[in-house]
Amino acid sequence: FGRGAREKIIDEIKARNFKKILVVTDKSLIKTGTVALVTKLLDQNKIDYVTYDGVKPNPSVQNVKDGLNMAITNKVDCIIAVGGGSSIDTAKAIAVIYTNPEFSDVVSLDGTAATKNKALPLIALPTTAGTAAEVTINYVITDEVRTKKMVCVDVHDIPVVAIIDPDLMQGMPQSIAASTGMDALTHAMEGYITKAGWLIPDMFHINAMALIYKNLEKAANEKDKRAVEKMGYAQYIAGMGFSNVGLGIVHSMAHSLGAYFDTPHGVANALLLPHVLKFNGQVCPELFRNMGNAFGLDMKNTTDEEAVQKVVDAVKELSIKLHIPQTLKEIGIPKEMLPTLAEQALKDACTPGNPREVTKEDILALYKEAYE
Numbered sequence: 001f002g003r004g005a006r007e008k009i010i011d012e013i014k015a016r017n018f019k020k021i022l023v024v025t026d027k028s029l030i031k032t033g034t035v036a037l038v039t040k041l042l043d044q045n046k047i048d049y050v051t052y053d054g055v056k057p058n059p060s061v062q063n064v065k066d067g068l069n070m071a072i073t074n075k076v077d078c079i080i081a082v083g084g085g086s087s088i089d090t091a092k093a094i095a096v097i098y099t100n101p102e103f104s105d106v107v108s109l110d111g112t113a114a115t116k117n118k119a120l121p122l123i124a125l126p127t128t129a130g131t132a133a134e135v136t137i138n139y140v141i142t143d144e145v146r147t148k149k150m151v152c153v154d155v156h157d158i159p160v161v162a163i164i165d166p167d168l169m170q171g172m173p174q175s176i177a178a179s180t181g182m183d184a185l186t187h188a189m190e191g192y193i194t195k196a197g198w199l200i201p202d203m204f205h206i207n208a209m210a211l212i213y214k215n216l217e218k219a220a221n222e223k224d225k226r227a228v229e230k231m232g233y234a235q236y237i238a239g240m241g242f243s244n245v246g247l248g249i250v251h252s253m254a255h256s257l258g259a260y261f262d263t264p265h266g267v268a269n270a271l272l273l274p275h276v277l278k279f280n281g282q283v284c285p286e287l288f289r290n291m292g293n294a295f296g297l298d299m300k301n302t303t304d305e306e307a308v309q310k311v312v313d314a315v316k317e318l319s320i321k322l323h324i325p326q327t328l329k330e331i332g333i334p335k336e337m338l339p340t341l342a343e344q345a346l347k348d349a350c351t352p353g354n355p356r357e358v359t360k361e362d363i364l365a366l367y368k369e370a371y372e
Contacts (some may be wrong), residue, residue, distance in 0.1 A: 001164045001232070001233065002165070002166070002168060002229075003080065003166050003167050003229070004165065005163050005164060005165040005166060006037060006038055006041065006125060006163055006167065006168065007044075007256050008159075008163060009038065009041060009080070009123060009125070009163060010041055010042075010045050010047070010237060011258075012108075012123060013045075013047060013078065014079070014095065014165065016121065016157040016160070017073055018047075018121070019048065019077055019079045019348075020048050020049070020050075020054060020075060020076045020077055020078075020081065021042070021047065021048065021049040021050075021076055021077075021080055022049070022050055022052060022067070022071045022074065022076040022078070022079045022080070022094070023035070023038070023039060023049050023050070023051040023052070023069060023072055023079075023080045023081075023082060023089050024052050024055065024067055024079055024080070024082070024083070024087050024088075024090055024091040024094065025051065025053050025055065025081070025082045025083045026054075026055040026056070026057075026082045026086065026087055027053050027054075027082055029053075029082060029087075029127060030053050034082065034127055034168055034171060035053075037167065037168060038080065038135065038168075039051070039114075041274060044247055045165070045363075046226040050070060050074050050076070050353060052067040052070045052071075053191070054066055055067075055086050055087045055090045056086065057262070057264060058088055058142045058149070058258045058259075058262050058264075058265070058319070059086045059087075059090040059093075059140075059141055060087055060093070060141065060142045060143075060211050061107060061142070061143055061145075062144075063090050063140060063141075063142065063328035064090055064093040064094055064097070064106045064141060065104075065106060065369075066096055067090055067091070067094045068093075068094045068098065069105070069341070070096070070307070070343075071098055071120070071250055072209070073225030073361045075138050076120070077095060077120070077121070078120065078121045078122070078123065079091045079095050079120055079121070079122045079123070079356065080122075080123045080125065081125065081134075081159075082122070082125045082126045082127060082168070083126070083127050083128075083129030083224075084126065084127055084128035084130065084131060084176075084180060085126075085128070085130065085132075085133040085180075087182050087337070088124050088126065088128075088131070088133035088134055088159075089131075089133055089141060090137035090139075090141070091122055091124070091161060092119065092122065092133070092139040092152075092157040092159075093106065093109065093141055093152065093157075094120075095119035095120040095121075095122045095157065095330060096109065096113075096115055096119045096120075096156060096157050096243055097109075098119070098120040098256055099118065099119055099156075099207050100115040100116060100117050100119075100131055100156075100279070101118055101119040106141065106143075107143055107145075107146075107150065109152045109154070110143070110148075110152060111150075111151070111152065111153065112150075112153045112154070113152065113154055113282050114238070115154055116258050117156065118156045118159050119154075119156050122157075122159040122160060123158045123159060123160065123161045123162075123163065124159040124161070124162050124163070125157075125162075125163045125165060126162075126164065126168070126169070126232075126235075127167055127168045127172070128169060128172060128176060128177070128178070128180040128235075129169050129172075129177070129180060129181055129184060129219065129228070129231035129232050129234070129235045129352070130180025130181055130183040130184045130235050130266055131180065131181075131183060131184075131239070131265075132184065132187060132235050132236055132238055132239020132240075132242075132243070133239070133288070134159055134162035134163075134164070134239070135158070135159070135162055135236055135239040135240055135243065135255070136151055136158075136234070136239045136242070136243035137154060137155050137157060137158055137243050138151060138152065138153055138243065138324070139152050139154075139157060140152070140265075142258065142259055143259075147259050147344075148259050149255035149256070149258050149259040149348075150342065151255065151348065151349035151350065152322070153349065154348050160202075161217045162236070164228070164232045164233070164236055165232075166225070166228045166229045166232045168199075169228055169231070169232055169273055170223065170225070170228055172220075174220055174221060174323070175323070176266075177219060177220035178216070178220040178221075178266075178270075178322035178323065178324055179264055179265075179267045179270060179322075179324060180235075180266045180289060181212060181216040181219065181220055181266070182216070182233070182266050182267075182270035182273070182318075182319060182322065183235075183265060183266035183269050183270075184208065184215070184231070184234060184235035184238050185208075185209065185212045185213070185214055185216070185228075185273070185315070185318075186240065186247075186250050186251070186269040186270070186273050187235075187238040187239065187241070187247065188204075188205045188206075188208035188209045188212065188234075188238040188242070188272070189209060189277065189291060189315075190239070190242065190247040190248040190250055191205045191238065191241045191242030191245055191246070191253065192205035192245060192287060192290075192291065192354075193243075193284050193287050193355045194245050194246050194247060194248055194353040194354055194355060195246075195352075195353055195354070196244075196245040196246055196353060197245050198245070200244075201240075201241040201242070201244045201245045202241075203239075203241075203358070204237045204238065204240045204241030204292045205238065205241040205242070206290065206291075207234075207237060208234045208235070208237045208238035208241065209291060209294040209295065210294040210295070210296075211230050211234035211237075211276075212231065212234045212238075213231075213234060213294070213295045213296070213314070213318065214295075214296070215230040215231055215234065216231060216318065216322070217228040217318065217321050217322065219231045220322055221321070221322070225318055228331060229331075239273075242251070244350050245353070246350065246353035247350040247353055248276070248280070248326040248350060248351075248353050248354035248355065249276055249345065249348075249350065249351055249354045249358055249363060249366075250269055250272050250273050250276045250337055250346040251269065251348070251350040252346070252348035252349075252350045252351045252354075252363075253268070253276070253341070253342075253345045253363060253366065253367065254268035254272060255344075255345065255348050255350070256268045256341040256342075256345045257328075257333065257341065257343040259344065260337065260341060260344075260366075261333060262329075262333070263331060263333075266321065267325060267331065270319045270324045270329065270366070271319075271323075271324065271325060271326060271327070271331070271370060272316050272370055273315055273319075274312045274316040274319070275366050275370050276366060277311065277312050277315060278308060278309070278312045279356065279362070279366060280314070280354065280355050280356050281304075281305075281308030281309075281311075282308075282310050282356065283355050283356045283367075285304035285307055285308050286304075286342060287313045288304075288307045288310075288356070289302075289307045290307045291311050292307060292311045292314070293310070295314055297310055297311070297337070299316060300344055319338045323362060327370060327371060327372050328370050328372075329371055330366065333371070335371060338367045338368060339360075339364055341367055342361075342363040342367055343360055343363035345363050346358070346359075346360045348362055
């Protein structure tokens with residue numbers, strides 16, 4: 001953790017005796033010079049590496065296959081992922097298949113795959129304060145043939161080292177800092193109210209919520225250095241929480257939007273979060289009081305309905321301040337596709353964790369509510 005923490009990567013590589021590395025990233029991070037902050041350390045220490053920079057914002061099965069081919073051809077013994085959730089998720093899939101080649105079709109990793117071997121060692125350096133992919137057991141890959149975001153869950157994919165260096169996050173464009181920060185808030189809030197929630201993950205989620213609510217606007221809109229650092233911690237501990245208890249239908253619905261329309265995941269989460277929170281608040285209003293207290297809201301003398309609404313309003317106001325689109329119509333989603341999106345969301349791996357039981361009709365109603 002901390003500014004300059006990326007320099008520790010050399011100690012980690014040498015201690016583990018890695019000889020040939022695959023760097024997984026995307027072209028935009030190459031262009032901005034962010035990746036060079038890491039690769040120049042490899043160059044200075046004469047560490048051999050090759051770079052796969054073809055990762056898409058919603059990484060595809062083909063991305064994984066292309067990166068895997070490069071890893072196999074170059075006989076690498078370690079992967080370094082530099083990027084947001086897209087790069088880290090792609091690196092996880094490559095690392096898992098490298099040591100479990102029977103899953104080389106990629107699509108068989110969907111859900112909880114019965115892999116036998118630990119993934120190829122992966123060192124993750126997130127450049128966004130949002131997904132916490134560097135600490136979770138999850139990764140998400142888009143199957144473009146089935147138009148589905150595959151939520152892959154595997155304890156074998158956890159990186160061996162996570163390096164949280166705010167220097168790598170400082171240069172995020174406002175829109176990416178905002179949307180990925182709202183993704184982190186969604187992780188904390190959904191993780192907190194999920195069916196599987198319990199004391200230890202609750203500690204992570206409540207603290208993550210407090211840090212994000214108080215720092216995200218400054219981090220994204222003002223590039224305040226201290227706020228960027230706190231967002232780095234917050235998104236990580238949110239990941240520590242939800243990786244143990246799962247998520248809910250905000251993510252299910254966002255996954256459908258990403259699969260069909262390539263909607264950025266953080267934008268989809270931010271747009272849907274207030275609607276789903278209000279829907280779920282009917283079954284766990286006492287948890288909303290706790291979330292409101294974490295935000296620093298005055299929750300005294302409120303009815304259950306008022307407590308829920310206060311939290312919903314706070315989340316929506318934060319999203320507006322971050323200049324995030326507020327309706328599905330605004331981001332160009334065709335209204336006639338909503339039933340298809342609802343059907344896909346109902347089948348998503350995150351749906352069973354939702355605190356309130358849902359039907360396709362419930363999800364469709366939420367999409368319609370978020371439409372305009």
